Amino acid sequence: MRIYLAEDYKSMSRRAANIISAQVITKPDSVLGLATGGTPVGAYQQLVEWYKKGDLSFAEVKSVNLDEYYGLSPRHEQSYRYFMQSNLFDHIDIKYENTHVLNGLAKSPTVECAEYNKLIRDLGGIDLQLLGMGHNGHIAFNEPGDDFGLETHLVNLTESTIEANKRFFESKDDVPRQALSMGIKNIMQARRILIVVSGAAKADIVYKAFCGPVTKEVPASILQLHPDVTLVGDKEALSKLV
Numbered sequence: 001m002r003i004y005l006a007e008d009y010k011s012m013s014r015r016a017a018n019i020i021s022a023q024v025i026t027k028p029d030s031v032l033g034l035a036t037g038g039t040p041v042g043a044y045q046q047l048v049e050w051y052k053k054g055d056l057s058f059a060e061v062k063s064v065n066l067d068e069y070y071g072l073s074p075r076h077e078q079s080y081r082y083f084m085q086s087n088l089f090d091h092i093d094i095k096y097e098n099t100h101v102l103n104g105l106a107k108s109p110t111v112e113c114a115e116y117n118k119l120i121r122d123l124g125g126i127d128l129q130l131l132g133m134g135h136n137g138h139i140a141f142n143e144p145g146d147d148f149g150l151e152t153h154l155v156n157l158t159e160s161t162i163e164a165n166k167r168f169f170e171s172k173d174d175v176p177r178q179a180l181s182m183g184i185k186n187i188m189q190a191r192r193i194l195i196v197v198s199g200a201a202k203a204d205i206v207y208k209a210f211c212g213p214v215t216k217e218v219p220a221s222i223l224q225l226h227p228d229v230t231l232v233g234d235k236e237a238l239s240k241l242v
């Protein structure tokens with residue numbers, strides 16, 4: 001595992017964007033696995049900036065997002081499709097049809113998840129998977145205790161995740177209680193993984209995930225077993241690691 005310690009959020013974001021852009025430059029038709037949440041926003045802004053300067057093109061890139069709230073329309077402002085459009089896709093030259101986010105309104109979550117697994121396989125797998133980490137160690141919406149062998153599935157969000165995500169909604173009651181999420185198996189099959197962490201509130205869980213035992217109770221700990229993981233974090237988030 002490689003670890004990059006960044007001075008602050010801005011340089012963490014720049015380093016993460018560097019790794020993503022190197023992937024796209026060396027393989028223009030890369031399949032990128034993308035994440036939402038607060039942490040990757042700065043990296044997306046940096047990628048947009050480099051695209052606008054003419055240094056980067058996403059014309060042949062394909063993307064698959066990790067997860068989506070179940071029950072939210074793609075047009076809902078808190079949906080992850082909306083997040084991806086407004087933070088990245090609307091500002092770069094990626095083709096809409098090459099971007100894939102789970103459908104939060106799918107009638108059958110089982111069918112939607114099976115089709116998503118097939119889509120990832122048909123695309124040839126994920127070249128680089130970007131991840132954030134929840135305060136309870138979740139990656140995507142794989143919550144503590146979830147089976148490491150799962151592929152894309154319907155998840156019941158934990159109280160801790162609902163609590164952490166209520167900041168994006170008008171009230172806690174508005175936070176959906178379920179989500180569709182890639183499973184640990186999909187994530188572990190990505191050829192490369194880039195995980196970004198920021199802020200003192202993540203320091204304990206980052207330490208547990210990378211220095212503690214591999215356990216379902218800390219889903220991100222499974223990344224210790226992946227052959228190509230890059231962790232990029234700011235000083236606060238990595239304070240207990242280095």
Ligand code: F6R
Binds near residue numbers: 067132
């Ligand atoms: C988002 C996702 C989540 C977040 C995690 C951290 O697509 O899969 O696992 O990465 O909740 O979120 P932030 O970055 O807001 O702390």
